[in-house]
Amino acid sequence: MTTREKRKDTIRVLHVDDQLDFAEMTTTFLERENDRFDTEIVASASDGLACLADSTFDCIISDYDMPQIDGIDFLETVRDKYPEMPFILYTGKGSETVASEAISAGVTEYLQKSSGPEQYELLAHRITNAVDQSQAEQRVQREQQRFQTLFNRLSQPTVEVQYESDEPIVTHVNSAFEDVFGYEANTLVGDSLDAHIVPDDRVDEAEAINQYVQSGGRLKSRKVVRETVNGLREFLIQNAVYNNGSGGFAIYTDITDRSERKETLKRNQDLLRHTEQLADVGGWEADVETGEARWTQGTYAIHDIDPDRDFELSLETGIEFCHPDDQVKIEQAVNNCRTHGESFEIKLRLITAEDEQKWVRATGEAVSDGDEIIKIRGAIRDITQQHERRQQLEQIETFFQHTQDHLFLINVGEEFTIERLNQAWEDTPGISVEGSCGQTVQDVLGERQANKVRQKYEKCIEQQETLEYEEQIRFGDESAHWETRITPVVIDGDVEYIAGVSRDTTELQNKKQELIQLEQQYQTLVENFPDGAVYLIDENFEYVRFRGDALEEIGFSPADFEGHVPHEVFPDDIADELCQRYEQAFEGTATTIEQAYRGERYRIRITPVRFNDEDITHVMAVAQNITEYFKDKQRLQRQNNRLDEFASVVSHDLRNPLSVAEGNVELLREECECNNSRINNIDSALTRMEELIKDLLKLARSNEQTGDTELVSLAELSQDCWQNVETTGATIHIDITATRSVRADPNRLAQLLENLMRNAIEHADQAQHRGGDVTVTIGELEDGFYIEDDGSGVPADERNNVFEAGYTTTSQGTGFGLSIVKQVVEAHGWEISLKEGSEGGARFEVTRVELN
Secondary structure: OOOOOOOOOOEEEEEEOOOHHHHHHHHHHHHHHOOOEEEEEEOOHHHHHHHHHHOOOOEEEEOOOOOOOOHHHHHHHHHHHOOOOOEEEEEOOOOHHHHHHHHHOOOOEEEEOOOOOHHHHHHHHHHHHHHHHHHHHHHHHHHHHHHHHHHHHOOOOEEEEEEEOOEEEEEEEOHHHHHHHOOOHHHHOOOEHHHHHOOHHHHHHHHHHHHHHHOOOOOOOEEEEEEEOOEEEEEEEEEEEEHHHOEEEEEEEEOOOHHHHHHHHHHHHHHHHHHHHHHOEEEEEEEOOOOEEEEOHHHHHHOOOOOOOOOOOEHHHHHHOEOHHHHHHHHHHHHHHHHHOOOEEEEEEEEOOOOOEEEEEEEEEEEEEOOEEEEEEEEEEEOHHHHHHHHHHHHHHHHHHHOOOEEEEEEOOOOOEEEEEOHHHHHOOOOOHHHHOOOEHHHHHOHHHHHHHHHHHHHHHHHOOOEEEEEEEEEOOEEEEEEEEEEEEEEOOEEEEEEEEEEEOHHHHHHHHHHHHHHHHHHHHHHOOOOEEEEEEOOOOOEEEEEOOHHHHOOOOHHHOOOOOHHHHOOHHHHHHHHHHHHHHHOOOOEEEEEEEOOEEEEEEEEEEEEOOOEEEEEEEEEEEOHHHHHHHHHHHHHHHHHHHHHHHHHHHHHHHHHHHHHHHHHHHHHHOOOOHHHHHHHHHHHHHHHHHHHHHHHHHOOOOOOOOEEEEHHHHHHHHHHOOOOOOOEEEEEEOOOOEEEEOHHHHHHHHHHHHHHHHHOOHHHHHHOOEEEEEEEEEOOEEEEEEOOOOOOHHHOOOOOOOOOOOOOOOOOOHHHHHHHHHHHHOOEEEEEEOOOOOEEEEEEOOOEO
16 A cells, blocks of 8 residues: 555545556556555455455455456445445456456446556546546435435425426425425326416416426516415415426425515525536526626536636626637627527537536527517526537447448347348348348348347347357358357346347458468478478477477477477587577577487577567477488598598609609700600600699599589680690680570689580590591580580490599590589589580580579
8 A cells, every 4th residue: 555645635446456566566557647546455355345344445446367256256245335336347367258247247447457558547547537427426416315305305385397398297396385385296296287386367477487487597586376275375486497498496485474585585596506506507697788797606617617706707708718619609699689689599618717628508588678688598508418428429320330340230029120230231242221221130131041040139138148159141142151249238127139240251261271271281291391300489488389200219209398498308508509599589580500419410490480570479490300411421521531631642742753753854855865765755654644643633622512603604614715725736616606604603614614625625536646627516405505526426335434533535534534524513413414416526415504
């Protein structure tokens, strides 16, 4: 309970909630919103009842879902002892059923807890409004009780009448009226007052008085003669009117004995003042010549002005209280009244002394002295609540007509007649809103469908509660799936209407079926995911779903993971890394990691799952068993290491002695100063060894990977490569018909082209034996390119061996060139084949190539 200096307008609030931390936070926000609040917090309904017994509160806030006694039971207990206490059900577990039960139990307000500080501002407003309204109603009840007491105890005869066809029909009389006039109340109530107390010779006078009163006129001290059981007596009559003169009070002062007249008038004025307060009505009068005005206390109250305040009252100052947009209207009405005697009745806005806007209905009529209008006398009534209710009805009607849902109202007579439909039904095949209203449900739906609907309506009437159901209904030639909610409308304890709302969910149902199919497909995929697993993680890093073949490999089932977090199923080092990656995914970053677990190695791709392409609600991970791939990679690494060692040996241990031998041959040639054939043979052999070493190093240092790829012009690169190829004295022709580009590593592609060109030269008959012409053609295929020569070609039975390392058909070849070509092709993901050329030579076709 907060402590603060008590104010006269303090609102004492009892907050009942088993979640004390939430209640305390609510109290903090409430008291920040309005310092009138003084809140006491308890954790249960039983504690709340104890507090109510010991202390006084203005309002109760209660949660719904509480142990032992829930919010509805607590509300019902409170209503038994404190029927007028404002009670707000403020719950986080709300539903239409709970709301309906709360309303039935007499809840004042029903609010659902939500996120954000706006809910506390709304709650503060609801508390203030509920308490202010309750206190206002209590004041009205007290005023009514005081008025009734005053009415009954007033020593003057007093009667209340309602005019029907210009006749004053008696609704109430006090005991003084019975005593003075000698009539019992049950004799008068429901009958015309004039028929009992107006003498025959005073009928015209009485009718004139009735007309005057019905127009809103006031009788201050009108002298009349009336009939009593003891004969004629003289009275002074005063009155107060309400509802624009349709009803009012009349107070009779017996002036046969005038000794008590003064006090009687004072009491009558008090009664009139209370009457004006209850009816929110006041009277006014203005002198046409001077502009001076007189107001009754009711008029002062409507303007929020203290009657004892020093205030210069005139016709003009009264008009100044009107809203600026309404002042011209009232000025014209007043001018017409004092100039031409035209009565008026106007609806307008007032801006009161408290700067509050009110809607009022003002009336006025001319008061004449002979032919001269000397005064304007009228009444003013506060109709703000009526205006607001009318606006609410208009808003409800606007919502009713323009909401996209299909709204309907059924009269529950024997035939279940359609009372109203909103405009949404116009889009329904076979339905006309105007034509359907007034028809029975059977007229619109047909007998078979109407019988099913009638059963729902009868159940709603019997149980007097809201029903929700789904139905398949055919309108015209189309059948649709509908979700419907119907509610009974109870008037005076009986169900008079059924209000309902229907929504066409055909498209939604179709999407649900599609979603079910997708879910089944997804389930089939994840449960049969080969050599791995697929799993879904929520914001708490808890596994929501875990499926895949990899589970069985490591001895797990989905139940071992689902509902658990990484640290509950994995060693700490693995779990720590997973949690770190999950956190990155929830921040929007996808990652790929490798982990070893129980003798197996997995590559895991972790990605965020976004809802509506915005909020990340889950993280999905796909784990693949790469154990064999990892082992192959290790074996390949060891092989590459051995190749590196081999290349080092070839490069250093063989090339150095070879260089020594080449140098000695050159020295020997200079010493002999001759062209010795043996020296030449040694030199050729050393050259051959150098070429072998070059090709061996090239093959050993080449790998199965490519560098960055780009679009490479096949024609331009072929021309450059041709310049790098030694022709050994032959005349070489190149025919490049290729025009497109190839996506490739340009260095590796050049390596491929040069080796194929060199191979064509080495195997050309003319080039080898006669120094003749050799033609190499480079052209395009549908999915690649080819290199063709007009040489001797390769026998068909040897074409499968040409790409093996060391294979050659010439004494000059090393046997490694085509092996390097195959390695380049495979590194790019291409394929190569050897065929017979159009001129009998060799044709190498490279396919599965991306061309542009």
